[in-house]
Amino acid sequence: MAPPSALEVFPETDTSTFTVxxxxxxxxxxxxxxxxxxxxxxxxxxxxxxxxxxxxxxxxxxxxxxxxxxxxxxxxxRGGSSLKNAAKFLKTPGLISLGGGLPSADYFPVEEMGFVVxxxxxxxxxxxxxxxxxVDGRPANSxxxxxxxxxxxxxxxxxxxxxxxxxxxxxxxxxxxxxxxxxxxxxxxxxxxxxxxxxxxxxxxxxxxxxxxxxxxxxxxxxxxxxxxxxxxxxxxxxxxxxxxxxxxxxxxxxxxxxxxxxxxxxxxxxxxxxxxxxxxxxxxxxxxxxxxxxxxxxxxxxxxxxxxxxxxxxxxxxxxxxxxxxxxxxxxxxxxxxxxxxxxxxxxxxxxxxxxxxxxxxxxxxxxxxxxxxxxxxxxxxxxxxxxxxxxxxxxxxxxxxxxxxxxxxxxxxxxxxxxxxxxxxREYTARRNVLLLACEEFLPKEVVTWTPPMAGMFMWLKVDWKAHPRFHDGVTLLEVEDELFHRNMAAGTLLMKGSWFVGEKGKGSGAEEMFFRATYAAASFEGIREAVKRFGVAVRELFGLKQEDFGKER
Amino acid sequence: MAPPSALEVFPETDTSTFTVxxxxxxxxxxxxxxxxxxxxxxxxxxxxxxxxxxxxxxxxxxxxxxxxxxxxxxxxxRGGSSLKNAAKFLKTPGLISLGGGLPSADYFPVEEMGFVVxxxxxxxxxxxxxxxxxVDGRPANSxxxxxxxxxxxxxxxxxxxxxxxxxxxxxxxxxxxxxxxxxxxxxxxxxxxxxxxxxxxxxxxxxxxxxxxxxxxxxxxxxxxxxxxxxxxxxxxxxxxxxxxxxxxxxxxxxxxxxxxxxxxxxxxxxxxxxxxxxxxxxxxxxxxxxxxxxxxxxxxxxxxxxxxxxxxxxxxxxxxxxxxxxxxxxxxxxxxxxxxxxxxxxxxxxxxxxxxxxxxxxxxxxxxxxxxxxxxxxxxxxxxxxxxxxxxxxxxxxxxxxxxxxxxxxxxxxxxxxxxxxxxxxREYTARRNVLLLACEEFLPKEVVTWTPPMAGMFMWLKVDWKAHPRFHDGVTLLEVEDELFHRNMAAGTLLMKGSWFVGEKGKGSGAEEMFFRATYAAASFEGIREAVKRFGVAVRELFGLKQEDFGKER
Missing domain, CATH: 3.40.640.10 (Type I PLP-dependent aspartate aminotransferase-like (Major domain))
Structure with missing residues (x-):
C-alpha cells in the first residue's frame, strides 16, 4: 500500500504561515x-x-x-508518589502541617541571587x-x-x-x-x-x-x-x-x-x-x-x-x-x-x-x-x-x-x-561561523576528493572524502584504514575532526560501509582558528591522497 | 553460624575518635x-x-x-561515551578542535552570577x-x-x-x-x-x-x-x-x-x-x-x-x-x-x-x-x-x-x-525545634494513649498511638479504621500528621499490622505553630478515645 499523500493527511493545516x-x-x-x-x-x-x-x-x-x-x-x-498525595490536604484553611519533611527556607544559606545578562x-x-x-566585547550598557x-x-x-x-x-x-x-x-x-x-x-x-x-x-x-x-x-x-x-x-x-x-x-x-x-x-x-x-x-x-x-x-x-x-x-x-x-x-x-x-x-x-x-x-x-x-x-x-x-x-x-x-x-552568529567554515573549505580543500553540502541548520558540517581515490585502494586498503590514517595525519597537522564511522548507528549497515565522512563543527573555534584548521586538513588530505600541495601563502 | 563479633571484624579501626x-x-x-x-x-x-x-x-x-x-x-x-574518548586528543599542543559540539561560551547569556550568603x-x-x-532577621553585617x-x-x-x-x-x-x-x-x-x-x-x-x-x-x-x-x-x-x-x-x-x-x-x-x-x-x-x-x-x-x-x-x-x-x-x-x-x-x-x-x-x-x-x-x-x-x-x-x-x-x-x-x-536550630515539639507533646498529649522516644537526629518524630484503647476495639474496629478516623479528626482540628501505614514498606508485614503510629515533623512550622498543632492533636486524640479534655487555657 502506498503511503497516503501529505495533502490528504493534512487538509486543514498549513503550518508554514501564521494565518490560522x-x-x-x-x-x-x-x-x-x-x-x-x-x-x-x-x-x-x-x-x-x-x-x-x-x-x-x-x-x-x-x-x-x-x-x-x-x-x-x-x-x-508506576504509581504516583504517595506522600505528594497528602499535599492536597494543605489547602485546608488554618491548617498547621507537621506533615511533609520540607526543610524551612530559613536554612537555605542563600539570601539573594543575581545575574548580569x-x-x-x-x-x-x-x-x-x-x-x-x-576581541569581541559587548558595550557596557548592553x-x-x-x-x-x-x-x-x-x-x-x-x-x-x-x-x-x-x-x-x-x-x-x-x-x-x-x-x-x-x-x-x-x-x-x-x-x-x-x-x-x-x-x-x-x-x-x-x-x-x-x-x-x-x-x-x-x-x-x-x-x-x-x-x-x-x-x-x-x-x-x-x-x-x-x-x-x-x-x-x-x-x-x-x-x-x-x-x-x-x-x-x-x-x-x-x-x-x-x-x-x-x-x-x-x-x-x-x-x-x-x-x-x-x-x-x-x-x-x-x-x-x-x-x-x-x-x-x-x-x-x-x-x-x-x-x-x-x-x-x-x-x-x-x-x-x-x-x-x-x-x-x-x-x-x-x-x-x-x-x-x-x-x-x-x-x-x-x-x-x-x-x-x-x-x-x-x-x-x-x-x-x-x-x-x-x-x-x-x-x-x-x-x-x-x-x-x-x-x-x-x-x-x-x-x-x-x-x-x-x-x-x-x-546570526552561527550563520557567520558556518560561512567562515564554508569559505575556508572552498579555499583550502581539494574538491576532487572532499565534497560537502552547506548545512542549513545546526553546528555540524559533514565532509565526504572519496576514499577510493586513495593510492592503495586497488591494493585492498579498507575504508576504516584510510579513515584512521587521515584522522591521525590530520591530528599530526594540528586539527581534530571526528571520524564518520564513530556515528554509524547500526554497525556494518547503511552506506557507512561504502562512504567515508568526517564531521567538522563551527560551534566554538575562533574564525581564524576555523580557517587554519581547514587549511591544515587540506594539507593532510593532499598528503594522504598524493595530491600536489597548493601555496596559500601566509595566513592573512 | 553466629555472626563474627564486631571486635574481631574491626581490630584496628577505632572510628569514634580522631587519633589515627x-x-x-x-x-x-x-x-x-x-x-x-x-x-x-x-x-x-x-x-x-x-x-x-x-x-x-x-x-x-x-x-x-x-x-x-x-x-x-x-x-x-554499559560502554563509555565514545565521543568523550576523543577528548583525550585535546591535550595535543597547538591543536585546533573542530571536533566536539560544545557551544562557545560567548553564547551563554550570563556574564556574571552572584549570591548573598x-x-x-x-x-x-x-x-x-x-x-x-x-520575626528572626539576621544582622546586616552577617x-x-x-x-x-x-x-x-x-x-x-x-x-x-x-x-x-x-x-x-x-x-x-x-x-x-x-x-x-x-x-x-x-x-x-x-x-x-x-x-x-x-x-x-x-x-x-x-x-x-x-x-x-x-x-x-x-x-x-x-x-x-x-x-x-x-x-x-x-x-x-x-x-x-x-x-x-x-x-x-x-x-x-x-x-x-x-x-x-x-x-x-x-x-x-x-x-x-x-x-x-x-x-x-x-x-x-x-x-x-x-x-x-x-x-x-x-x-x-x-x-x-x-x-x-x-x-x-x-x-x-x-x-x-x-x-x-x-x-x-x-x-x-x-x-x-x-x-x-x-x-x-x-x-x-x-x-x-x-x-x-x-x-x-x-x-x-x-x-x-x-x-x-x-x-x-x-x-x-x-x-x-x-x-x-x-x-x-x-x-x-x-x-x-x-x-x-x-x-x-x-x-x-x-x-x-x-x-x-x-x-x-x-x-542548634533543629535541636531547638525538636525540643519545642517534645515539650508540646509532654504538655498536650495524653500519655496513656500516645507515647514516643525523643529523636536523636533528623526531622521526624514517631508517635505511637495505643489504638487498642479505642472504645470500639472490642467491637472489631481495625487499626486502619482507627488510624483513618484519627487522621481526619486531626485534620478537622487543623493539624496535618502523616499516617504511619503510609510508610509500611512490605504491605501486610512487620509490626505495622499490630501497632499504630503517626509521623510528625518539626522541620518547618514556627515554634508557635508546632505547639498549637500538637495541642490540636491532643484534643483530637482525647475526643476519639473518649478521654477527658484538659483545659490548657489560652496559648501563652
Whole structure:
C-alpha cells in the first residue's frame, strides 16, 4: 500500500504561515494571562497546565491517540508518589502541617541571587564578529542586572523566589517556568491536537533514556538515521535496545527507506518485533548537519501513520536554522522581524502532529547553556503524566537554581519577545561561523576528493572524502584504514575532526560501509582558528591522497 | 553460624575518635592541596580523584571487594561515551578542535552570577530563635556577597567560572566541586579501605534508582526497615523489585531480624532469590526518627559480611544529629569546637567499611537546599565508575549553575571549616525545634494513649498511638479504621500528621499490622505553630478515645 499523500493527511493545516485565526501570538499570551489571573504556586505546587494552554483554546482539535497499550510494564505500573498525595490536604484553611519533611527556607544559606545578562534587543549587533571572545566585547550598557530574593513571593515582588525554587519540586518542574515553556511551545509549534502537554526534563539525553524505559523492552529495536548521535545508541544498548538504520540523503532521513525497513521487517532475522519508535533529529542533524524539508517531514509522518509508529523528535538545533548559503557572500540576509523569523522556521513534526504521535524533545543546551540541565518534552498529556511521575521518583525535578535563573531571564527580563531577539542573535552568529567554515573549505580543500553540502541548520558540517581515490585502494586498503590514517595525519597537522564511522548507528549497515565522512563543527573555534584548521586538513588530505600541495601563502 | 563479633571484624579501626595518626584534618587538606598543585580543569574535564584523595595516602589499606559479578546485565554492558574518548586528543599542543559540539561560551547569556550568603561563623547565634522567619532577621553585617564571572579562570581569579560550569560536564560532576566533596568525605568518614571514590548524583532519589538498575533485576528483592521512605518503595516497584521488611526497635533496624530474614529466606515462598542489597537510613530515619548506635551498626555490618550483602546507606539527615534530650531543659549543650562536633557524630557505615561493601548516599537537601539537586555517592571505585558512565548517558551531570553556586559557597567562601560552622548552626536550630515539639507533646498529649522516644537526629518524630484503647476495639474496629478516623479528626482540628501505614514498606508485614503510629515533623512550622498543632492533636486524640479534655487555657 502506498503511503497516503501529505495533502490528504493534512487538509486543514498549513503550518508554514501564521494565518490560522486563533493561533497564539505574543500579544495573545498577555491577554491569556490577564484572563487566567495571577500565577500563585508555592513550594512543590502542582502546575495547572490546562490554564497555561488557555482553557478551551484547543478544544476544537481532536484528541491524541492513546499510547498506554505500547508502554512497558515499568511505565504502566508506576504509581504516583504517595506522600505528594497528602499535599492536597494543605489547602485546608488554618491548617498547621507537621506533615511533609520540607526543610524551612530559613536554612537555605542563600539570601539573594543575581545575574548580569544581555539586554534585548542587543545593541551594536551590526559589528562584524571575529568569533574570538577575547576581541569581541559587548558595550557596557548592553547588560542588565537581575536579582532574586529569598522571600520575593511573600513580598509580592515576584512570582518566584529562592524560598520556593530551592525547595523540593514537582517532577514536571516549577509552575512558574513551565508556564513560559508551554506558551513558547504553542507560539512556535501550535500542536494541532487538543490534549498536548509539556513537562520538564533534565536534558534530552536523560529524556531519551526515560522515554526508552517507557516504550522499549530488552530485545526490541528502534529506528534512526544511519548516522546518528552516538550517546543515543550507547544509552539504549545496555537496556538491550538495538538500533535499526534508516537511509539518509543530504536532506536527512529518507521516507522511502523508513517504509522499506518497516514493511520488510523480518522478526526471525532481526530477533525482535517490528519497531514502533523512530528517533530522529530533523534539523541540523548530528553528525550530518542535514535538515529535513517540510515535504520530507510530511512524507515521514505519513509513513509513521501507515505503520503506526511514534516519532521522538530530538531538536536541540532547531533555532540554529540559517539563511541559505550563497558562495562568496560574506553576510547574508536575516529575518527582519519576529514574524519573519517564525515564518522562516521549518515546521516541526510537533506542528504537523494531528494524531499525537510525536514526542518532541527541547533543550536549552545550544541556545542558553548546556550546564543548566533543563529541557522539556511536548507530547500527549498521558505520556507527559507518565514521564513526570517517573521524574518524581528519580530525578525529582531540574535544579531549582537553574529554574530560577531561567525564570528571571526568560520570563521577567526578556519575555517571549526578548527570547526571539536572542535566538535571532544566535542565528546570526552561527550563520557567520558556518560561512567562515564554508569559505575556508572552498579555499583550502581539494574538491576532487572532499565534497560537502552547506548545512542549513545546526553546528555540524559533514565532509565526504572519496576514499577510493586513495593510492592503495586497488591494493585492498579498507575504508576504516584510510579513515584512521587521515584522522591521525590530520591530528599530526594540528586539527581534530571526528571520524564518520564513530556515528554509524547500526554497525556494518547503511552506506557507512561504502562512504567515508568526517564531521567538522563551527560551534566554538575562533574564525581564524576555523580557517587554519581547514587549511591544515587540506594539507593532510593532499598528503594522504598524493595530491600536489597548493601555496596559500601566509595566513592573512 | 553466629555472626563474627564486631571486635574481631574491626581490630584496628577505632572510628569514634580522631587519633589515627594519618587521618585527614582540615589543616591536612591545605597541605595536600599545596603538594598536588593548582587545580586546572576546563570544560568537561575528567577529574583526577586519586590526587584529591592524596596519592599514596590510603595505600596501606586493603582493596574493596569486586562487585561486578553481582551487577546487572545493564550495568555490566554499559560502554563509555565514545565521543568523550576523543577528548583525550585535546591535550595535543597547538591543536585546533573542530571536533566536539560544545557551544562557545560567548553564547551563554550570563556574564556574571552572584549570591548573598551568611558569613561563617554566624554572628548573634546566641539569640533565641522563634522558628519564625518573619520575626528572626539576621544582622546586616552577617552576610557576604560572592560573585562568579564568565572568564574568571582565564583571568586567574578563580578555579571555576561560568564558561566552564555552564558547559557540558562529566558524569561525575566538575572536578572543582568534586575535590571538595572527596575531601569532606574523607574528613568525616575516612573510609577504611583503599580504593574508595566519590561521584556526584542529582540527588539521593535518583541515586537510589540508578543503583537499583545496577544491582537488582525484575523479580528480585531488597531489604529495608519495616517502616521506610515510600518514594524508595515506589521507585523500586515499577522495576519489579520487591521490598522485604526487617524489624526495628526505637534504635532502628535490628541486626537479629536482618540475620533471620536472610538465614530463613525461602525462594519458593518469596518467588525470588535471597536479597543481597540492604537499603537503610541509619541516622534520623524517615519516618521513625530512629538512629542506630555504633554497636548496632557494627552488628549489622557483621551480618552483612556473614551473608555477603551490599549496604546502601542513605544519609540525608546525618548532620542533623543532636544532643540527647533532657525533659524540661530548654537549651542543651552543644559541641564547643569542630573537633568536638566531629567526635560527637555517630560513625557511619562508610567509616566502618573495611571491605568496600557500603554505598553511601549523601545529599545537600537537608543542610543546604533540596532544589540544588546535587548529591554524591561514596563507594568502591568500580561502582563509582559504573555510576558515572550511566550519568554520562542519562542525567549527564548535576546542574552547572548549582555546582558553581556550591563551589563559590563551600570552597571559596566557607571552606571546610565554615561548612562545619554552618552544620553546627543547623544542628542548634533543629535541636531547638525538636525540643519545642517534645515539650508540646509532654504538655498536650495524653500519655496513656500516645507515647514516643525523643529523636536523636533528623526531622521526624514517631508517635505511637495505643489504638487498642479505642472504645470500639472490642467491637472489631481495625487499626486502619482507627488510624483513618484519627487522621481526619486531626485534620478537622487543623493539624496535618502523616499516617504511619503510609510508610509500611512490605504491605501486610512487620509490626505495622499490630501497632499504630503517626509521623510528625518539626522541620518547618514556627515554634508557635508546632505547639498549637500538637495541642490540636491532643484534643483530637482525647475526643476519639473518649478521654477527658484538659483545659490548657489560652496559648501563652
Amino acid at each position: 485565526p486563533d493561533r497564539l501570538t505574543i500579544q495573545g499570551i498577555a491577554k491569556r494571562r490577564a484572563a487566567s489571573g495571577k500565577l500563585i504556586a508555592g513550594a512543590a505546587a502542582p502546575a495547572d497546565i490546562a490554564s497555561f494552554k488557555g482553557l478551551n483554546h484547543h478544544i476544537h482539535k481532536s484528541k491524541a491517540k492513546r499510547w498506554e497499550p505500547r508502554m512497558t510494564e515499568e511505565a504502566k505500573s 544581555p539586554r534585548m534587543p542587543l545593541q551594536g549587533t551590526n559589528k562584524v564578529s571575529t568569533g574570538d571572545s577575547e 547588560t542588565t542586572q537581575i536579582t532574586a530574593g529569598k522571600h520575593d513571593m511573600a513580598a509580592g515582588t515576584s512570582a518566584f523566589d529562592i524560598a520556593t525554587a530551592f525547595q523540593y519540586g514537582q517532577g514536571h518542574g516549577s509552575a512558574q517556568l513551565l508556564r513560559w515553556l508551554v506558551e513558547h511551545t504553542e507560539l512556535i509549534h501550535d500542536p494541532p491536537y487538543a490534549d498536548w502537554s509539556c513537562t520538564m526534563t533534565v536534558g534530552n539525553t536523560s529524556a531519551f533514556e526515560m522515554l526508552m524505559r517507557m516504550f522499549a523492552q530488552r530485545g526490541e529495536w528502534i529506528l534512526t538515521e544511519e548516522y546518528t548521535f552516538p550517546a543515543m545508541v550507547e544509552s539504549a544498548a545496555p537496556m538491550g535496545i538495538k538500533v535499526a538504520a534508516v537511509k539518509m540523503d543530504e536532506g536527512g532521513l529518507l521516507a522511502e527507506s523508513l517504509d522499506e525497513v518497516l514493511s520488510n521487517w523480518d522478526e526471525t532475522v532481526r530477533g525482535g518485533p517490528k519497531p514502533f519508535v523512530l528517533y530522529t533529529v530533523p534539523t541540523g542533524q548530528n553528525p550530518t548537519g542535514s535538515t529535513q524539508t517540510l515535504e520530507r517531514r510530511r512524507a515521514i509522518y505519513a509513513i509513521a501513520q501507515k505503520h503506526d509508529i511514534l516519532i521522538l523528535e530530538d531538536e536541540p538545533y532547531y533555532f540554529l536554522q540559517m539563511q541559505p548559503y550563497i558562495a562568496g557572500e560574506v553576510t547574508d540576509s536575516q529575518p527582519q522581524s519576529h514574524q519573519d523569523f517564525l515564518t522562516s522556521l521549518v515546521p516541526s513534526y510537533l506542528s504537523l502532529d494531528t494524531e499525537g504521535r510525536v514526542v518532541r524533545l527541547d533543550s536549552f543546551s545550544k541556545v542558553i547553556a548546556p550546564g543548566v540541565r533543563v529541557g522539556w518534552i511536548t507530547a500527549p498529556e498521558h505520556i507527559c503524566e507518565r514521564y513526570h511521575v517517573h521524574s518524581d521518583l528519580s530525578t525529582q525535578s531540574p535544579s531549582g537554581v537553574s529554574q530560577l535563573m531561567l525564570f528571571k531571564l526568560l520570563e521577567e527580563t526578556w519575555g517571549h519577545e526578548g527570547y526571539l531577539d536572542w535566538l535571532l542573535h544566535i542565528r | 595518626p594519618d587521618r585527614l584534618t582540615i589543616q591536612g587538606i591545605a597541605k595536600r592541596r599545596a603538594a598536588s598543585g593548582k587545580l586546572i580543569a576546563g570544560a568537561a574535564a575528567p577529574a583526577d580523584i586519586a590526587s584529591f584523595k592524596g596519592l599514596n595516602h590510603h595505600i596501606h589499606k586493603s582493596k574493596a571487594k569486586r562487585w561486578e559479578p553481582r551487577m546487572t546485565e545493564e550495568a555490566k554492558s 551568611p558569613r561563617m561563623p554566624l554572628q548573634g547565634t546566641n539569640k533565641v530563635s522563634t522558628g519564625d522567619s518573619e 552576610t557576604t556577597q560572592i560573585t562568579a564571572g564568565k572568564h574568571d579562570m582565564a583571568a586567574g581569579t578563580s578555579a571555576f567560572d561560568i564558561a566552564t560550569a555552564f558547559q557540558y560536564g562529566q558524569g561525575h560532576g566538575s572536578a572543582q566541586l568534586l575535590r571538595w566533596l572527596v575531601e569532606h568525605t574523607e574528613l568525616i568518614h575516612d573510609p577504611p579501605y583503599a580504593d574508595w571514590s566519590c561521584t556526584m548524583t542529582v540527588g539521593n532519589t535518583s541515586a537510589f534508582e540508578m543503583l537499583m538498575r545496577m544491582f537488582a533485576q525484575r523479580g528480585e528483592w531488597i531489604l529495608t526497615e519495616e517502616y521506610t521512605f515510600p518514594a524508595m518503595v515506589e521507585s523500586a516497584a515499577p522495576m519489579g523489585i520487591k521490598v522485604a521488611a526487617v524489624k526495628m526497635d526505637e534504635g532502628g533496624l535490628l541486626a537479629e531480624s536482618l540475620d533471620e530474614v536472610l538465614s530463613n529466606w525461602d525462594e519458593t515462598v518469596r518467588g525470588g532469590p535471597k536479597p543481597f542489597v540492604l537499603y537503610t537510613v541509619p541516622t534520623g530515619q524517615n519516618p521513625t526518627g530512629s538512629t542506630q548506635t555504633l554497636e548496632r551498626r557494627r552488628a549489622i555490618y557483621a551480618i552483612a559480611q556473614k551473608h555477603d550483602i551490599l549496604i546502601l546507606e542513605d544519609e540525608p539527615y546525618y548532620f542533623l544529629q543532636m544532643q540527647p534530650y533532657i525533659a524540661g531543659e530548654v537549651t542543651d549543650s552543644q559541641p564547643q569546637s569542630h573537633q568536638d562536633f566531629l567526635t560527637s557524630l555517630v560513625p557511619s557505615y562508610l567509616s566502618l567499611d573495611t571491605e568496600g561493601r557500603v554505598v553511601r548516599l549523601d545529599s545537600f537537601s537537608k543542610v543546604i537546599a533540596p532544589g540544588v539537586r546535587v548529591g554524591w555517592i561514596t563507594a568502591p571505585e568500580h561502582i563509582c565508575e559504573r555510576y558515572h558512565v550511566h550519568s554520562d548517558l542519562s542525567t549527564q551531570s548535576p546542574s552547572g549553575v548549582s555546582q558553581l553556586m556550591l563551589f563559590k559557597l563551600l570552597e571559596e567562601t566557607w571552606g571546610h571549616e565554615g561548612y562545619l560552622d554552618w552544620l553546627l548552626h543547623i544542628r
